Amino acid sequence: MLIAYRLGDRAVFMYGIAKSERENIDPDELLTLREIGSGWLEANTEQLELAVKEGLVKEIDYGN
Secondary structure: OEEEEEOOOEEEEEEOOOOOOOOOOOHHHHHHHHHHHHHHHHOOHHHHHHHHHOOOOOOOOOOO
């Protein structure tokens, strides 16, 4: 499981695989996921609200 995380701010689930399906991800895939994760961590409130509204992401509140 890969999670983009900024301490005290937000965490974004990026990618999950079962080891029985695939041993690891390729270096180029990891680079792409890092770029995507960075974008989500830098997104402002309006961008995140729009992404949730459009169904691009799903917000999970802490404790749920």
